Amino acid sequence: MEKTINITLKVWRQNGPKEKGRFETYKLDKVSIDSSFLEMLDMVNEQLINEYKEPVAFDHDCREGICGMCSLYINGRPHGPDDDVTTCQLHMRKFKDGQTITIEPWRSAAFPVIKDLIVDRRAFDKIIAAGGYVSVNTGGVPDANSIAIPKVDADEAMDSASCIGCGACVAACKNGSAMLFVSAKVSHLAMLPQGRVEGARRAKAMVAKMDELGFGNCTNTGACEVECPKNISLSNIARLNREFLSAKFQD
Amino acid sequence: MSNLLTASIGRKLLMSVSGLFLILFLFVHLTLNSFLLLDKVLGFKEVGQMFNAGVHFMGTNPLIKVIEPMLALGFLIHIIYSVILTVQNMKARGPQSYASGNKTSDVEFASQNMLVLGIVIFSFLAVHIMNFYMRMKGFITWEAGEVEFPFFGSMAKGENAYALVHETFKVLPIVLLYIVGSVALAFHLSHGFWSSFQTIGWNNSKWMPRLKCLSNILAIILGGGFSVIALAQYLFF
Ligand code: HEM
Ligand code: SF4
Ligand code: FES
Numbered sequence: 207m208e209k210t211i212n213i214t215l216k217v218w219r220q221n222g223p224k225e226k227g228r229f230e231t232y233k234l235d236k237v238s239i240d241s242s243f244l245e246m247l248d249m250v251n252e253q254l255i256n257e258y259k260e261p262v263a264f265d266h267d268c269r270e271g272i273c274g275m276c277s278l279y280i281n282g283r284p285h286g287p288d289d290d291v292t293t294c295q296l297h298m299r300k301f302k303d304g305q306t307i308t309i310e311p312w313r314s315a316a317f318p319v320i321k322d323l324i325v326d327r328r329a330f331d332k333i334i335a336a337g338g339y340v341s342v343n344t345g346g347v348p349d350a351n352s353i354a355i356p357k358v359d360a361d362e363a364m365d366s367a368s369c370i371g372c373g374a375c376v377a378a379c380k381n382g383s384a385m386l387f388v389s390a391k392v393s394h395l396a397m398l399p400q401g402r403v404e405g406a407r408r409a410k411a412m413v414a415k416m417d418e419l420g421f422g423n424c425t426n427t428g429a430c431e432v433e434c435p436k437n438i439s440l441s442n443i444a445r446l447n448r449e450f451l452s453a454k455f456q457d
Numbered sequence: 458m459s460n461l462l463t464a465s466i467g468r469k470l471l472m473s474v475s476g477l478f479l480i481l482f483l484f485v486h487l488t489l490n491s492f493l494l495l496d497k498v499l500g501f502k503e504v505g506q507m508f509n510a511g512v513h514f515m516g517t518n519p520l521i522k523v524i525e526p527m528l529a530l531g532f533l534i535h536i537i538y539s540v541i542l543t544v545q546n547m548k549a550r551g552p553q554s555y556a557s558g559n560k561t562s563d564v565e566f567a568s569q570n571m572l573v574l575g576i577v578i579f580s581f582l583a584v585h586i587m588n589f590y591m592r593m594k595g596f597i598t599w600e601a602g603e604v605e606f607p608f609f610g611s612m613a614k615g616e617n618a619y620a621l622v623h624e625t626f627k628v629l630p631i632v633l634l635y636i637v638g639s640v641a642l643a644f645h646l647s648h649g650f651w652s653s654f655q656t657i658g659w660n661n662s663k664w665m666p667r668l669k670c671l672s673n674i675l676a677i678i679l680g681g682g683f684s685v686i687a688l689a690q691y692l693f694f
Contacts, residue, residue, distance in 0.1 A: 216556075229556065282560030308557035315551035378561055380569055382549030413464055422549030423465040423542045426652040427568040429561045441660045448658025450466045 210236040211303040215250060217262055218310045220319050223326075227319065229308075239299040243286060244269060244276065246298055263322040269294040271435065274370030277377070278323055279310040284374035284433045292372060292435040312377035316384070316420045329419045330371050330387060337411035338391045340401050359397050366394035368436045375430035375438070381422035386430035388416050389446035390438045396449055406453035413450050465545075466656075468538055473653035475535040480650065480675070482528055483642075487682045489515065493622060494689055504694065505619030506606040512593070513608060513615040536579065543572045567648035574645040581638025588625055593618055626690035635687040643680025647672050 212235045220227030234253065237246050244266050251261035267275040276293040280286035286296045301307060309323060317325040369390035376384050392409050395401030401408075424443060431440045461467035489511045496507030515521050567574060593616070604617040626632055650672035651665065659668075 218556075279555060279557070282555065282557040287560075310555055310557060313551055313553045313555055315549050378559075380550060380559075381546035382551065383546070413466060417463075417465050420549055421465075422546040423469055425542075425546070425568060425571060426648070426655050427564055429559075429564045432561050432563055439662075440655070441662055441665065444655045444658050444660030444665075446658075447466055447469075447656055448660060450464070451470060451658055454461050454464070454467065 209239050211239060211298065211301065211305075213237060213246075213301060213304070214306040216306060216308045217250075217323070219262070219322050220311075221321065223318055223320060237298050239297070239301075241298050242269070242294060243278070243280070243296040243298065244294050263320075263324050265324050266294055271295045272370060274372040277312055277325065277327070277372055277374070279312060279377055281308055284312070284377040285372075285435050290435055290437055292370070295435075312373055314373075314376045314379075314382040314421075316382065317373060317376060325373075327371075327373050329421070330373060330384070332419060333384070333388060333412050333415045334371075334391065336415035337404075337408040338395070340395060340404060342400075353399050355398060363394045363397040366390045366397070366438065366442055369394075369434075369438050370436060372435065374433050374435060376421065378429040378433040379422065379424075380427060380429065381425055382420075383424045383430075384416050384419075384421040385424035385443050385446065386434060386438055386440070388412050389442035392446045392449055393442045396445065405449060406456060409446065409449040409453050413446070465542075468542060469656045471534055471538050472542065473656035475531045475538075476649050476653050478531045479528075479535060480646065480679075482531070483679050487679060490683065490686050493619070493686055493694075501607075503606075505604075505617070505623070508619045508622070509604060509606045509615060509617060510608050510613070512618040513606070513613055516593070516615070532582075536575070539572060539575055565648050567644040568652070571645065571648065574641045577641035578638060578645060581634060581641070584631075584634060585638070588631070589621065592621060623690065623694060626687055626694075629691065632687045632691045636684045639680045639683040639687075642683070643676040645676075646679060647676040650675050 212233070215232045215234060216229045217232060218227055219230050232250055232253070234246065234250055237249065241249075244264075247262065247264055254261050265275045265277050267273040269276075271292045271294060274292075276285075278284075278286070278293045280293070280296070285291060285293045287300050288296050311317075311319050311323045312325045312327075314325075316329045317327055320326050367390075369387060371387060373387070375386035376382060392405075392412055395408065396405045426440070426443070428440055431438065462471065489508075492508040492511045493505075497504055499507065501507050602617055602620075603614050604619075605612050605614055607613075626635075651668040654668050655665070
């Protein structure tokens, strides 16, 4: 037989960006431990709708850990108690029968709450728009193997590129710093020849945008690295520091 | 180079370089302090001669005259920027804290509390400067008299700094304060040392673990060294 648990939820509810928020408590019975965390929230919303109450607003899209939309701070940790997974990949088997689960939005001045558990993460888009790309001319597609890239570099660039922009790093950081995100974006392009060309301009533009948007200064606590669902390494931050400083010293 | 210091990473570079400079100073300082214990071991005729010679050397050396203001500037930069950065970080974090707390594992205690540790170090520093520096530099009068000690092969005359240190370390609360200051310093450096290399941009997955290990060794040598010297003075001299 399928195993189920009964849980109590303490969920942050907030009607709009300017409104005062509060916690509301919901009881939910017979949750299959095989269901995902977001499926459990779907059950909560179904229950609320049946009671003619407003459902809880939360972000999600792919529900398979690749889009970076889901974003919940669950029982003291971004993306919940499991390691290296997004909220959508979190299973209810990680919780105990009778447990109280507290669900909050990301807390950071640069990520204001839009509604309930949804925060505005457009700050990340603005940082990407400031320089997180390569400029290429249109034309014939060159053969992928025409530029030789050492395997080590290719692998490391791929690791950095796996950042999905979820913002858990900012949510976990006591300084509200976006350095892990920015460093992953700067790194994956800086390590490949096609991205190297614009390396200096990119590092300066993205860091300037990050500062302008009010993210904090990194003190290398490493909380971001622990909570990142994609295991983005702190060494990216050192690389960003070097990229930025050498770009500045060249000016 | 333009507007480097308006950027977060530029400000952090200042923290890092000033911090490393302060560490260098601490090693010189610890070496001199070790004379407090060493002259007994190395067989100077009178206890305190080696330390007095060291103090005389520091007091008369022109190089030290140049470095002293640099050191003050280093402290000033480090402290001013630590406050600026921390205030910015608190703002960036926002006023709302998490009701369910922070359960992220494996985060160094020191890394989360650098300002608090810095303030403990600073309070200690204030007392320390009142105790010794002001007296040795003659800002506060103190009666210890002149003594003779061997100095590079001949004898030299100078103030009896040893007597001052010795008297100070007879007071248990002061010794305890020194230990608290040193322990805070040890924690500050156990994170600060490797963090400063990370800030400068030395990224290397091979060297980072080594630097972290070195941070702990450094923290034990400096924090332990200063505490042991104060305690040994209290107990054995
Ligand atoms: C002899 C005394 C001191 C030494 C050797 C020292 C050394 C260091 C080092 C090496 C760092 C790392 C910099 C980095 O991560 O890039 C650091 C960071 C820091 N220090 Fe100090 N420090 C001292 C005193 C102080 C004092 C008196 C304060 C404050 C009142 C202070 C506050 C801080 C803060 C807040 C940080 C973290 C800043 C950041 O990483 O952004 N320190 N210190
Ligand atoms: S670095 Fe990790 S935690 Fe931060 S946005 Fe990217 S995937 Fe999310
Ligand atoms: S919903 Fe896409 S990563 Fe979670």
